[in-house]
Amino acid sequence: MSTRVLAKRRLVTLTLLRRESIGGLYHVLTFEDPDGSVALPGQFTMVRGAEWGDAPLLPRPMSYLSAGNTPSILIKVIGEGTLRMGRAEPGEPFTLLGPLGQPWRAPSAGRRVVLVAGGVGVAPLLFLARRLASAGGPKPLAVYGGRSARDLPLDDELAELTELHVTTEDGSKGTRGRVTDVLGELLAPDREVFTCGPDRMMAKVAELCAARDVPCEASLETPMACGYGVCLGCPVPTTDGAYVYACTQGPCIDARRVDWSRGDHAPKKGVHAPRSKP
Amino acid sequence: MSLLAVDVGGLTLKNPVLTASGCFGYGLEYDDFYDVAELGGICTKGLSLHPRAGNPPERICETPAGMLNAIGLANVGVEAFCRDKLPILRERGVTVVANIFASSVADFVAITERLNRETGVAAIELNVSCPNVTEGGIEFGKDARMAGEVTRAVRAATKLPVWVKMSPEAGNIVAVARACEEAGADALTAINTIRGMSIDVEQTKLRLANRTGGFSGPALRPIALRIVWEIAGAVAIPVIAIGGVSTTRDALEFLLAGARAVQVGTANFVDPSAAKRVLDGLRDYCEAKRVDVKSLIGSAR
Numbered sequence: 001m002s003t004r005v006l007a008k009r010r011l012v013t014l015t016l017l018r019r020e021s022i023g024g025l026y027h028v029l030t031f032e033d034p035d036g037s038v039a040l041p042g043q044f045t046m047v048r049g050a051e052w053g054d055a056p057l058l059p060r061p062m063s064y065l066s067a068g069n070t071p072s073i074l075i076k077v078i079g080e081g082t083l084r085m086g087r088a089e090p091g092e093p094f095t096l097l098g099p100l101g102q103p104w105r106a107p108s109a110g111r112r113v114v115l116v117a118g119g120v121g122v123a124p125l126l127f128l129a130r131r132l133a134s135a136g137g138p139k140p141l142a143v144y145g146g147r148s149a150r151d152l153p154l155d156d157e158l159a160e161l162t163e164l165h166v167t168t169e170d171g172s173k174g175t176r177g178r179v180t181d182v183l184g185e186l187l188a189p190d191r192e193v194f195t196c197g198p199d200r201m202m203a204k205v206a207e208l209c210a211a212r213d214v215p216c217e218a219s220l221e222t223p224m225a226c227g228y229g230v231c232l233g234c235p236v237p238t239t240d241g242a243y244v245y246a247c248t249q250g251p252c253i254d255a256r257r258v259d260w261s262r263g264d265h266a267p268k269k270g271v272h273a274p275r276s277k278p
Numbered sequence: 279m280s281l282l283a284v285d286v287g288g289l290t291l292k293n294p295v296l297t298a299s300g301c302f303g304y305g306l307e308y309d310d311f312y313d314v315a316e317l318g319g320i321c322t323k324g325l326s327l328h329p330r331a332g333n334p335p336e337r338i339c340e341t342p343a344g345m346l347n348a349i350g351l352a353n354v355g356v357e358a359f360c361r362d363k364l365p366i367l368r369e370r371g372v373t374v375v376a377n378i379f380a381s382s383v384a385d386f387v388a389i390t391e392r393l394n395r396e397t398g399v400a401a402i403e404l405n406v407s408c409p410n411v412t413e414g415g416i417e418f419g420k421d422a423r424m425a426g427e428v429t430r431a432v433r434a435a436t437k438l439p440v441w442v443k444m445s446p447e448a449g450n451i452v453a454v455a456r457a458c459e460e461a462g463a464d465a466l467t468a469i470n471t472i473r474g475m476s477i478d479v480e481q482t483k484l485r486l487a488n489r490t491g492g493f494s495g496p497a498l499r500p501i502a503l504r505i506v507w508e509i510a511g512a513v514a515i516p517v518i519a520i521g522g523v524s525t526t527r528d529a530l531e532f533l534l535a536g537a538r539a540v541q542v543g544t545a546n547f548v549d550p551s552a553a554k555r556v557l558d559g560l561r562d563y564c565e566a567k568r569v570d571v572k573s574l575i576g577s578a579r
Binding site: 008009010011048054055056057058059095097222223224225226228229230231232233234235236237242243 | 301302303307310311323331332334335336337338339340342343344345347349352495496497524544546547548549550551
């Protein structure tokens, strides 16, 4: 894998320009960056409220939804950090460290792009779709899935930029089922896949792509403390029995390199003793 | 001499602000942020005789005003460090403290002998207190006799200053500190992390694959301060403090308690320039009060 020369990383304190609540647990936070963020699609930033004090302590890794003078992120409220972000008011200062990590690789000439998104994982794919649209060329295909219609943040915008197939597990929107139920028919030999979503979804996407010999690039998500390669808290097992660090060797990586059996709910052999659940 | 210089067991540091092992990589990850040669020194990621891949994920989780980590001493090994990292650090004039880890006294000595062949290592810090590996590690640091034995062996193997990093989990940490002093340590570093745990109640399982992890961050500071105070009162050699230093005020607390220098750890994860901020603030403080930092050390005692 070639490592591109990436832009200098900066820690900047930016003002929140607006927070748009887009239904359910989802919000889009847009910041004001006078110097302009040069982040590429697929890169991420470590975000933290500048006035949080000592808790929550660590910044949160977030894919860029957009860059430039108004960089933005898509958040899903899942814990204390995102809860505060989901309540933030315009004018509030945040620190952003970025741009971090490996961006999506450039789509190959002659291959049609297929974006496969799960829930909040749509952010780096939507950023990519915008870049592809501004570069001209054929509209990418996209599959976007969630548990229900509520779990498809920014689906309208993705629909404008791509030829979109939507799936929901409860059938409340699009095809009932999962993204992998409809992906098969889109995997022609001259296509390539970019995917971001829950691990189990990406594992299945990677498996389908490998079986059809379709290139697949995945954006990894793991907990991390620093985001720039020193805490070593974000190892992802690879097929050669080693680890890659999601922060510097990812988050975007060739899906064939990843040992997807790690699955986010997979039992960790020899680590947790069996115990009865309450 | 500058307002900020301190003497740490025969080694003069240009200022008392260092970065803690495991929280600063090899010091080469900061080119975008600042010149790490400005710091009093950097303590490398713990180096072992052979490279180590580290523990399986999840390795980290956040706790109130702190975090747990169970990295498992993932590192490139002493050979790759000497070949790939040290020459660059040396070229840049970085004060390098090589933190080393082994599961036997013989391996501690072997790593030390490898480092002896290099120039550009200012001191060796013995990690006898890692809570996250099953072999060796903390077992050396909990027991005064064993800690003394490791210290004595490394002391005999090198002319470099030898620092020993104390475990807060020693039953009698003052006894361990005294044993290390007696065995010839030039300075003591206190404290390493304390083992903690966290459980995900939704998934009803432990958050860390290693079950336990080392607890660090601002929440640890009062405990670290108490231990630094106790050790500094019990030994004649310098004590270097670690434990939740995020700001200049935090560093001053430790200096006033008797620490000769401080190491910035977890704060680097929140802000890559944290140690530089602590240093700049300390310089401002000393200039504003027209004191040199040496006169502050232990002055709250």
